Amino acid sequence: MEWQQLEYFQMLAKIQHMTKAAEKLSISQPALSRSIARLEDELGVPLFERQGRSIHLNRYGELFEHRVERILNEYQLGLKELQQLVDPNHGEISLGFLHTLGTNIVPDLIRLFRTKHPDIHFSLKQNYTHLQLKHLLSGDLDLCLMAKMDVPKPIHWTELWRDELFAIVPSDHPLSKRSSITIHELANESFILMKPGYALRLQADHLFEQAKFQPHITFEGDEVSTVAGFVIAGLGVSILPDGLEINQKGISKLHITGMNAERIIGMAWSEGRYLSPAAKAFQQFIFDYFDKQQPS
Known part of the structure; x- marks a missing residue:
């Protein structure tokens, strides 16, 4: 069965006149007749009732017409989607x-x-x-926009920008009036951090490893805003980038000196x-x- 046969069948089913359908398709009437005859042979049933010059769908043809319409509609939809994908001004990312x-x-x-x-x-x-x-x-x-980390092949990652990481403490914390600290000054603090696996947690763990101390972690969260909220509540300190998701009231942001406290964001x-x-x-x-x- 050829795709063209389905298109010819659909046109003939719509017009129900062999000569007029052939004209619409820009083919000869005998060519259309042969195409429909081959289609009926392949299906094993007649699709039209023929009485002289009159032609109309029989019950097999009516059933098949519904299926062909769906097939051709799906084809046109798929074709449109593919055209949009390859058009730089359309499509989905x-x-x-x-x-x-x-x-x-x-x-x-x-x-x-x-x-x-x-x-x-x-x-x-x-x-x-x-x-x-x-x-x-x-x-x-x-x-994907993600933090720097070891990526498996065939993933490729390229750096885009760097964000400074700050020590985040409650506004009433003894260190809150400072502009900067070393991470060793936080060694005895309770920490509020992102859960393991999050990029910010990996970067915080790297800083602790460099400083050679194991932090006391009292809470691990899924959202930066939640972590900052727990800091504001006085439940601990954290290491976070600056950002709109952090409520600035109730916290102090301190530069971390003596090491590169930053996260590197890139595209993968x-x-x-x-x-x-x-x-x-x-x-x-x-x-x-x-x-x-x-x-x-």
């Missing part, structure tokens, strides 16, 4: 990003990008780094996996955006 980037950075990037590409849509997944990597490997994500994608023109356009937009942010 699947983007993953860290929880802490969802307050302002990712919304701002998407807003700026869509001023020039209003017909491109985004599928967003907000999660911690390990899960983002799984989604990249499975093909569920096109691009799976090398060798197909990226649509829309995804490539957004990828280049991100590179260009952060290149402009670098001091000259």
Whole structure:
């Protein structure tokens, strides 16, 4: 069975006149008749009742027409979706990003990008780094904004920017009036940290390892705002980047001296996996955006 036979059948079923249907299809009437005859032979049943020049669907034809209509509609829909995917001004981009980037950075990037590409849509997944990597490997994500870490092949990661990490203490803490401290001055404090696996937790653990002390952890959270809230409540201190998700009232942010207290954020994608023109356009937009942010 050929795809063309289904299109010919659909036209003849709609017009129910062999000559007129052939004219609509820009083929000869005998060619249309032969195509329909071959289709009926392959199906093993007649699809039309023929009485002289009159032709109309029989009960087999009516049943088959419904199926053919669905098949052709699905084909047209699939064709349209593929055309949108390969059109850099249309399509959908699947983007993953860290929880802490969802307050302002990712919304701002998407807003700026869509001023020039209003017909491109985004599928967003907000999660911690390990899960983002799984989604990249499975093909569920096109691009991902995530912290620096060892990534398996074929994932490729490129640095975009760096955020300073601060010691966060309650505003009534003895250290709160200081502008900076060393991390060793927090060795005897109770810590409120992100749960294991989160990028911020990995970076905090790296700082503790450098300082050669094991922190006393009283609470582990899923959200930066929750961690900051527990700090405000006086339940401990933390190490976090600055950001809108942190309630600035009730806390003090202290620079950490004597080490590079920072997190490095970059973009990751799976090398060798197909990226649509829309995804490539957004990828280049991100590179260009952060290149402009670098001091000259």
